[in-house]
Amino acid sequence: MPRNALENPHVLAVLGLLLEQPMHPYQMLAELRSRGEDRAAAVNRGSLYNIVEALVAAGWVAVHDRQREGNRPERTIYALTTAGREELVRRLDAQIRIPARELTEFLGAVSHLGALGPDRAADALTERAGRLQERVAAHERNLAQALAGGVPRLFVIEAEYAINCVRSEITWVESVIEEIRTGSLAWPTAAG
Amino acid sequence: MPRNALENPHVLAVLGLLLEQPMHPYQMLAELRSRGEDRAAAVNRGSLYNIVEALVAAGWVAVHDRQREGNRPERTIYALTTAGREELVRRLDAQIRIPARELTEFLGAVSHLGALGPDRAADALTERAGRLQERVAAHERNLAQALAGGVPRLFVIEAEYAINCVRSEITWVESVIEEIRTGSLAWPTAAG
DNA sequence: GGGGTCATGTAATAGGTTACATGATTCT
DNA sequence: AGAATCATGTAACCTATTACATGACCCC
Numbered sequence: 001m002p003r004n005a006l007e008n009p010h011v012l013a014v015l016g017l018l019l020e021q022p023m024h025p026y027q028m029l030a031e032l033r034s035r036g037e038d039r040a041a042a043v044n045r046g047s048l049y050n051i052v053e054a055l056v057a058a059g060w061v062a063v064h065d066r067q068r069e070g071n072r073p074e075r076t077i078y079a080l081t082t083a084g085r086e087e088l089v090r091r092l093d094a095q096i097r098i099p100a101r102e103l104t105e106f107l108g109a110v111s112h113l114g115a116l117g118p119d120r121a122a123d124a125l126t127e128r129a130g131r132l133q134e135r136v137a138a139h140e141r142n143l144a145q146a147l148a149g150g151v152p153r154l155f156v157i158e159a160e161y162a163i164n165c166v167r168s169e170i171t172w173v174e175s176v177i178e179e180i181r182t183g184s185l186a187w188p189t190a191a192g
Numbered sequence: 193m194p195r196n197a198l199e200n201p202h203v204l205a206v207l208g209l210l211l212e213q214p215m216h217p218y219q220m221l222a223e224l225r226s227r228g229e230d231r232a233a234a235v236n237r238g239s240l241y242n243i244v245e246a247l248v249a250a251g252w253v254a255v256h257d258r259q260r261e262g263n264r265p266e267r268t269i270y271a272l273t274t275a276g277r278e279e280l281v282r283r284l285d286a287q288i289r290i291p292a293r294e295l296t297e298f299l300g301a302v303s304h305l306g307a308l309g310p311d312r313a314a315d316a317l318t319e320r321a322g323r324l325q326e327r328v329a330a331h332e333r334n335l336a337q338a339l340a341g342g343v344p345r346l347f348v349i350e351a352e353y354a355i356n357c358v359r360s361e362i363t364w365v366e367s368v369i370e371e372i373r374t375g376s377l378a379w380p381t382a383a384g
Numbered sequence: 385g386g387g388g389t390c391a392t393g394t395a396a397t398a399g400g401t402t403a404c405a406t407g408a409t410t411c412t
Numbered sequence: 413a414g415a416a417t418c419a420t421g422t423a424a425c426c427t428a429t430t431a432c433a434t435g436a437c438c439c440c
Binding site: 012 | 211277300378
Binding site: 008046069071072 | 398399400401402403406407408409
């Protein structure tokens with residue numbers, strides 16, 4: 001187990017899952033992957049076992065049950081402890097209060113937009129806008145379906161946030177395209 | 193040198209810097225750090241030398257000059273090659289056209305907002321909104337200063353994008369706070 | 385004279401990913 | 413019968429970070 005596995009960014013995701021219900025690691029993996037499309041980052045099993053081990057050592061998670069079906073490998077169900085729940089709340093609280101510097105790939109690309117030249121830049125941005133539209137539509141479909149299925153809004157609030165982010169990016173991208181087309185965003189030569 | 197150092201996410205940043213002017217690695221580091229507050233992620237020298245070595249091997253970057261001042265260690269100035277410039281354009285183009293799944297820390301936190309309970313959630317979100325306001329103000333000051341100093345808008349366009357993102361997040365956060373306060377965002381018990 | 389910056393090179397460390405190994409169950 | 417899934421455990425590998433090593437120059 002890595003020494004500071006507790007600093008692993010997936011720790012919050014694991015604690016969050018265990019808040020919902022006790023689980024064995026393989027199930028966590030399945031959950032994370034099924035929601036992963038828009039919620040969690042990809043985790044692999046190697047890291048996951050390390051994290052769980054570290055969480056147990058920290059006392060935030062404890063063995064809840066051991067089950068055996070037939071001759072399958074015994075599966076160990078883990079559950080949040082009280083301390084784990086407190087830690088989860090502490091981390092959530094901190095991550096909400098203090099915005100991290102979220103450096104996206106797109107921000108890095110935009111900072112060298114000049115290198116593409118006006119036509120290619122406008123073209124690329126247009127394609128992006130289209131793809132973002134599709135993404136918003138997909139998010140909205142999922143959200144509507146969940147709400148129609150009776151899931152409380154609080155439990156899908158992050159979808160609303162994601163939609164908000166993508167929407168505002170679309171607006172920005174489209175405004176830049178327009179400015180390139182009208183020439184109000186000037187293109188200095190040797191732009192970089 | 194790592195085998196796929198060319199896949200390193202900092203490659204684009206290095207190519208972008210070299211598009212502006214030839215440089216030696218130490219200077220790249222200084223540039224990245226000085227802009228780093230809102231532009232580039234932190235790079236350390238170990239990785240940087242690996243990247244430069246890989247870029248040279250790929251033919252995207254070549255030794256431009258070797259300079260020696262007094263008895264200081266000789267510094268090697270690298271410059272973009274034509275192939276390197278093409279690669280930069282190719283990567284920029286792709287990164288703009290195809291939006292990556294940008295999973296932020298905040299998105300992960302929001303998805304477990306329920307665990308904080310309504311009061312603490314509203315409180316934490318309020319603090320975040322305040323900090324985001326400060327960040328917008330700082331970005332705007334920098335942007336205004338750059339523009340006043342004669343920098344073409346195209347070269348600071350990424351600051352406009354960053355401001356747009358933060359602004360829209362503030363709007364969203366404030367709307368959620370309001371909904372928590374008025375009770376229109378219901379809080380199911382045992383929320384997680 | 386001491387501390388900080390300029391500038392590089394390289395080895396050690398530790399983390400995450402990938403792959404190997406095992407074996408039962410279920411579906412086609 | 414073969415493939416895919418369930419479920420774990422562990423070792424190898426590769427990458428990035430960190431630290432060590434070197435030495436000149438500049439400012440106080």
